Structures are given as structure tokens and as C-alpha cells.
Amino acid sequence: MSTATAANRLANRPSWPTFKRLFRGYVLPHWRIGLVAIVTMVLYSATETGIVALIRPLLDDGLVERDAATLRLFAGLLLGLLVLQGVAFFLSQYLSSWISLRLVKRLRLEAHDRLLAMPYAAFEQLSTGQLVSRLTYQANQTAQATGKVIVTVFRDAVTVVLIAAYMVYLSPWLILIMALVLPLVGGIIAYINNRFRRLSRRIHRAVGGIGGVAEESVHGQQEIKLFGQEQRERRRFERLNEQNRRRFMRFLATRYASVPLIRLVVAAALAITMALATMEAVVETLTVGTVTSFLGAMLLLNTPLKRIAKLSAQLQKGLTAAEGLFELVDTPPEPDHGRRALDRAEGHIAYRGVRFSYDGRREVLRGIDLEAAPGETVALTGPSGGGKSTLIHLLMRFYEPTAGEIRLDGAPLPAYRLEDLRRQIAPITQNDILFSGTVAENIAYGAQGPVSEAAIRRAAEIAHARPFIEELPQGFDTPVGQHGALLSGGQRQRITIARAVLKDAPILLLDEATSALDAESERAVQAALERLMADRTAFVIAHRLSTVEHADRILFIEDGRIVEQGTHAELLARDGRYAQLYRLQFQASPAAPPASEAAPSSLAR
Structure with missing residues (x-):
């Protein structure tokens, strides 16, 4: 199915199921709070009608008959209705907002x-x-729509x-005009409702696109420059921004056109009503108070009808936003059907006939067979795109093999509870x-629960990080900034x-852990890695072969297969792909010493 077809199908999807679920x-x-809110809304609507109803006796019995007592009575009733209306308005708005904010809090939490x-x-x-x-953005739109629909349906509709x-x-004579007005207003609202739904979905897609480009501009600002x-x-x-502007302008044009259109229909009905009032058969049944009260009622209808018309726009935007949130909430979670508990793994890992494809x-x-004994360091090297990172992603169960299996301490990975499995692994990339x-909070991220300050400092010491941390303005309490931007x-x-030290996991996964560092930083990191890797099973991905030559075993992976494996000396003696790449790297760096004279690497045992 094409993208355009999928978009059209989504735009034409009815919004009732989303509203019902919401x-x-x-x-x-929250039906108890909602019931109180509905009562106050109905009370507000009743006061609206009550104020209009006071007009008839006020004119006929008070002004026409010049009865001062009646005038005072109805003036007091009018004041009382206005006070009651104010209290009902406050409670209805506050309680409906309380419900909508509770809704968005829960919906946002479920999505997160x-x-x-x-x-x-x-x-x-x-x-x-x-x-x-x-x-x-979409969560806020959902909350606003919910609040608006509660207020409008139970207050304006009742009004x-x-x-x-x-x-x-x-x-009864004058009400005949309503039979002409209401179907026309209903038809206009139905048309507007459908158009709002289509435009709202397009706007939400455009907003997401703008957010994605903005994020890339922020994260990739160095490369851009x-x-x-x-x-x-x-x-x-600008292209996406302009696209969003045009879509939103179409949305606003529909929204703003709907209000005067409905008002025009109501005004036409009012004019026809006034004309009917002059007919002989009707005039005989009317008083001044009746005609004035009727016209006042028609004018009063304008405001709730206008709000109902605006509700269509707000409701469709909110329901479209809710659909996006529900799509996120309904995304199937990671498969986690394992029942086997795992306190601390020994670290014996076996890949057996493992195959994997991202796109099917x-x-x-392509048929990886690999075994790592507890405490062994296995280096993975070879050309980019050969499948090295995929191997460790499968071990962390970010993906599942399309064929074969991976075992940890003799049991297939899916047999373990996912939380227990990942607690055994510490990745460093x-x-x-x-x-x-703060620095301390980021180090403590490796712990499953509360951790002492002494443990944090000890982990920093092992990682050769404590000296520079103590030189920071606030030491371990120094903020690191967004994504650690304030640190080198x-x-x-x-x-x-x-x-990773604080996590104390028995399995380490190192993916080009030092490739982006300068020589001085690399030496400090290598020294930290030496201490961390002691007595742990480690998989190390590296393209610089000088950093893996002291690994227990080196695997040369190319095009999804293990082409060669052995120790550094064995692979050089074989004079295969590893030896060719090794010579190529040292030819590119003529100042580099021979392997036998090179300084001990981070993987020295």
C-alpha cells in the first residue's frame, strides 16, 4: 500500500471508536466528579433559560401593568439567577478541566x-x-478536546x-421555524466535522515532520556547519513549515467560516420569525412579553450553537491526536515470555546457526556459530556492515534471530526474563x-536501587574518572547538560x-569504545577498561586492529559470516583477510611500531 493510500485511509477512518475508547x-x-460537573452544567443551562423566561412576566405583568412590586420581585429573581449561574459556571469549568487534565496525565504516562x-x-x-x-502537542490537544466536549455537550446542548x-x-406557531433551522445547522456541522477530521490528521503529521527536522538540526549542528x-x-x-502553515490555514478557514455561516442561518430564522409574528393568525395569540421573550431566546441560541460549531474543530483535532497516542499505546511490547530467573550469569555464551535479516x-x-567461555575476551573485527553490531544487538535481545538460537549458560535467551537477562550485560559504545x-546521578544509573556516595566514588576511581570529576566546578554534583554536552x-x-563498573555485570559489550577519543583520553579509557574487563566475558568490536591484538580470540566477520578466527599471532601466520587488513592499517600509519613493539592495548590480559 502506498503512503498516499494509507494517508487517505487514515483520513477517512471514523472517529467514533476513538471517542468511545477515550x-x-x-x-x-472519574464518573463521580463528572456527575457533579454535569449537574452544575445542567444548572447553568437552566439559569440561561430562566433568565430568558423572566422577560415575559417582567414585560407583561411588570412594565405593561406598571406593577412596582412585580418589577422588584423579578429584579431580585434575576440577581439570584445570575449569582447561581456564576457559581455553576465556575464549578462546571473547574471540574471538567480536572477530568481532562487527569485524562492527559494518564494517557501521557501510558504512552511513555x-x-x-x-x-x-x-x-x-x-x-x-x-x-x-x-x-x-498531541496529548495537550486531546485534553483540550475532552474538556471542550464535556462542557459543550452537557452545557450548551442542554441549553x-x-x-x-x-x-x-x-x-407553537413560531417554533415551526425551528424545523427549518435545526436540520440546516446540523447539515453544516456534519460537513464541517468531516472536513476538520481530514485537516487535523494532516496537521498532526506535519507537526511531527517539523519536530524531526528540528531535532536533526539541533543534534547535527556541527556537521551542518x-x-x-x-x-x-x-x-x-521551510518547506515543511510552509506545508504546515497552508494546512493550518485551511483548517482555520473552515473553522472561521463555519461560525458566521451558522449565525447567518440563525439570523435568517430570526427575521422570518419576526415576519411571522405580523400574521393575523399569530398576532392574536402573542403578547409583547411573549414576542420579546421568544426573540431573546432565539438570540440566546446563537452563543451555544456557535460553541457547538467550534467544538467540531477542537474535537476532531483532539480525536486525531488521541488516535496517534493510542497507536503508540497499542504498539506491541518486546516479547518477554521467559520464566527462568537469573541472579548472576557465569557468562558462557553460544551462538548456534544464527541468521538474521532486518527487512526479511x-x-x-548467515549462520553464525560462536562460543565464548566465561571470562574470555572475544574481539569482532572486519569491514563495516559485516554484522558485528547486529551480533551484540541480538545478545541484548533488541532483535530476535530469524533462525538459530543464542544460549547463555546453556539456556536459550528467550527462556530468561528480559529484565534478568539485561541485568547481566553492560554495554559501552x-x-x-x-x-x-549530575555526574553522580549518571554514574548511579548503573545501579538497580539506592546507591551510596562511597560506591559512586569507588566506581569513578576504577574508571579513572575521579580526578577530572573532582576538578569540575561542583565535583560529583556538577550538571552534565543535555546528552552530556558540558563534558568532553x-x-x-x-x-x-x-x-558499567557500578552495574557489575558479568558480560561486557564494547562497540568502538575508544575510536572517537584522542590519544591521551584513549589511554585513560583503556586503563579503565583493563580493570573493568577482568574476569568478565567480553565482546569487543573494533576496526583498529592494534586495540584487539591481545584478545583471547579474534573473529574476522565479513558479509555476515565468520571468515577467520584465532589469536592475533595465528591470524597473522595464516596470512588471510585479517593479516591483509592489519598490514594495510600499519602501512597507512608508517610511524606506528610493529605489533610486537606496540604498547599494551586495552585488551591485554
């Missing part, structure tokens, strides 16, 4: 919980901008019904993420190593 699952649990449980592959289908838009009933009571692509990124953002067509891994907070690459790397 109401049943998120509004109905599902983000944490979604399969890794699901994040490749949605941009970060789209996900953030759903949790922020229309009560006023219409009062108009029937005043004059260095490659001189500012104008290109500006044009790309081209295989990234060149792009490890730091979270907003080497400092961030050592903090992530300290985090």
Missing part, C-alpha cells in the same frame, strides 16, 4: 510506559520528533434543548548517552565506564 477508558473512571517497553525496531519506524510530538422547549411553550549545509537545512525546514530479504548474519542531571568525549566515556 470516554470509557479515561473519563468514565509503552515507549520504554517498545521493541527496538519500532523506534526505527518513527522519528524522535514524531514521538515527542505525541507526548506533548439549546431547554431554550427550544421554552420556545415551544411560548408559541562543517559541510556548509545551512541553506539546505533551512530550505528543508537480505540476510545480515563510542556514543554512550548521558542523561540530564573522553570524560563522557569514563563516566559511562564508571556506570
Whole structure:
């Protein structure tokens, strides 16, 4: 199915199921508060009708008959109705807002919980901008729509019904005009409702696209400047920005046109009513108070009808936003059917006939057989795209093999509870993420529960991070900034190593952990890694062969297969692909010493 076809199918999808789910699952649990809110809304509607109803006796019995006592009585009643209306207005607005904010809090929490449980592959289908838009912009739209629909349905709709009933009571002749007006207004609202739904979905997609481009502009600002692509990124953002503006203008044009159109219909009905009032058969049944009260009622209908017309726009935007949130909430979580508990693994890992494909067509891994003994360091090297990172992603169960199996301590990975399995693994990559907070909080991220300050400092010491941390302005309490932006690459790397130290996992996964560092930072990180890797099973991905030559075993992976494996000396003696790449790297760096004279690497045992 094409993207355009899918978009059209989504635009034409009815919104009633979304509204029903939203109401049943998120509004109905607060039915007690909702019942009080409905009562106050009905009370507000009754006061609206009551104020109009006072006009008839006020004119006929008070002004026409010049009865001062009647005038004083109805003046007092009018004041009392206005006070009651003010109290009812406050309570209805406050309580409906309370319900809608409770709704958005729960819906946002469920969406965020599902983000944490979604399969890794699901994040490749949605941009970060789209996900953030759903949790922020779309969640707010849902809350506003819910509040508006509660107020409008139970206040304005009741107001229309009560006023219409009062108009029937005043004059059955004049109410005939309502039979012409209401179907016309209903048809206009139905058309507007359908158009709002289509435009709202397009706007939400455009907002997500803008968020994605903006995020790339922020995260990739160095590359944009260095490659001189500012104008290109500006044009790309402007194209989406303009697209969003046009869609929103069409939405607003429909919204603003609907209000005067409905008012015009009501005004026409009012004019016809005034003309009918001059007919002889009608005039005989009317008094001044009756005609004035009837006209006042018709004028009073204008405001709730206008709000009902506006509700269509707000409701469709909110329901479209809710659909996006529900799509996120309904995303299947990671498969976690294991029942086997695992306190601490020994670290024996076996890949048996493992195959894997991302798209179901081209295989990234083609029958991998690999075994790592507890405490062994296995280096994975070879050309980019050979499947090295995929191997460790499968071990972390971010993906599932399409064939074969991976075993840990003799049991298949899916047999373990996912939380227990991942507690055995500590990953360190060149792009490890730091979270907003302090240095101490980021190191403590490796612990499952509360951790002492002494343990944090000890982990930093092992990671060779304590000296530079203590030189920071606030030491361990220094904020690291967004994604650790206030620290250097080497400092961030050592903090992530300290985090791994604190986790104390029996399995380490190192993916180009030192490739982005300068020589001085690399030495500090290598020293930290030496201490961390002692007595742990480690898989190390590296393209610089000088950093893996002292591994217990080296695997050369190319095109999804293990082409060669052995120790550094064995692979050089074999004079195969590993030896060719090794010579190529040292030819590219003539100043580098021979392997036998090189300084001990981070993988020295």
C-alpha cells in the first residue's frame, strides 16, 4: 500500500471508536466528579433559560401593568439567577478541566510506559520528533478536546434543548421555524466535522515532520556547519513549515467560516420569525412579553450553537491526536515470555546457526556459530556492515534471530526474563548517552536501587574518572547538560565506564569504545577498561586492529559470516583477510611500531 493510500485511509477512518475508547477508558473512571460537573452544567443551562423566561412576566405583568412590586420581585429573581449561574459556571469549568487534565496525565504516562517497553525496531519506524510530538502537542490537544466536549455537550446542548422547549411553550406557531433551522445547522456541522477530521490528521503529521527536522538540526549542528549545509537545512525546514502553515490555514478557514455561516442561518430564522409574528393568525395569540421573550431566546441560541460549531474543530483535532497516542499505546511490547530467573550469569555464551535479516530479504548474519567461555575476551573485527553490531544487538535481545538460537549458560535467551537477562550485560559504545542531571546521578544509573556516595566514588576511581570529576566546578554534583554536552568525549566515556563498573555485570559489550577519543583520553579509557574487563566475558568490536591484538580470540566477520578466527599471532601466520587488513592499517600509519613493539592495548590480559 502506498503512503498516499494509507494517508487517505487514515483520513477517512471514523472517529467514533476513538471517542468511545477515550470516554470509557479515561473519563468514565472519574464518573463521580463528572456527575457533579454535569449537574452544575445542567444548572447553568437552566439559569440561561430562566433568565430568558423572566422577560415575559417582567414585560407583561411588570412594565405593561406598571406593577412596582412585580418589577422588584423579578429584579431580585434575576440577581439570584445570575449569582447561581456564576457559581455553576465556575464549578462546571473547574471540574471538567480536572477530568481532562487527569485524562492527559494518564494517557501521557501510558504512552511513555509503552515507549520504554517498545521493541527496538519500532523506534526505527518513527522519528524522535514524531514521538515527542505525541507526548506533548498531541496529548495537550486531546485534553483540550475532552474538556471542550464535556462542557459543550452537557452545557450548551442542554441549553439549546431547554431554550427550544421554552420556545415551544411560548408559541407553537413560531417554533415551526425551528424545523427549518435545526436540520440546516446540523447539515453544516456534519460537513464541517468531516472536513476538520481530514485537516487535523494532516496537521498532526506535519507537526511531527517539523519536530524531526528540528531535532536533526539541533543534534547535527556541527556537521551542518562543517559541510556548509545551512541553506539546505533551512530550505528543508521551510518547506515543511510552509506545508504546515497552508494546512493550518485551511483548517482555520473552515473553522472561521463555519461560525458566521451558522449565525447567518440563525439570523435568517430570526427575521422570518419576526415576519411571522405580523400574521393575523399569530398576532392574536402573542403578547409583547411573549414576542420579546421568544426573540431573546432565539438570540440566546446563537452563543451555544456557535460553541457547538467550534467544538467540531477542537474535537476532531483532539480525536486525531488521541488516535496517534493510542497507536503508540497499542504498539506491541518486546516479547518477554521467559520464566527462568537469573541472579548472576557465569557468562558462557553460544551462538548456534544464527541468521538474521532486518527487512526479511537480505540476510545480515548467515549462520553464525560462536562460543565464548566465561571470562574470555572475544574481539569482532572486519569491514563495516559485516554484522558485528547486529551480533551484540541480538545478545541484548533488541532483535530476535530469524533462525538459530543464542544460549547463555546453556539456556536459550528467550527462556530468561528480559529484565534478568539485561541485568547481566553492560554495554559501552563510542556514543554512550548521558542523561540530564549530575555526574553522580549518571554514574548511579548503573545501579538497580539506592546507591551510596562511597560506591559512586569507588566506581569513578576504577574508571579513572575521579580526578577530572573532582576538578569540575561542583565535583560529583556538577550538571552534565543535555546528552552530556558540558563534558568532553573522553570524560563522557569514563563516566559511562564508571556506570558499567557500578552495574557489575558479568558480560561486557564494547562497540568502538575508544575510536572517537584522542590519544591521551584513549589511554585513560583503556586503563579503565583493563580493570573493568577482568574476569568478565567480553565482546569487543573494533576496526583498529592494534586495540584487539591481545584478545583471547579474534573473529574476522565479513558479509555476515565468520571468515577467520584465532589469536592475533595465528591470524597473522595464516596470512588471510585479517593479516591483509592489519598490514594495510600499519602501512597507512608508517610511524606506528610493529605489533610486537606496540604498547599494551586495552585488551591485554
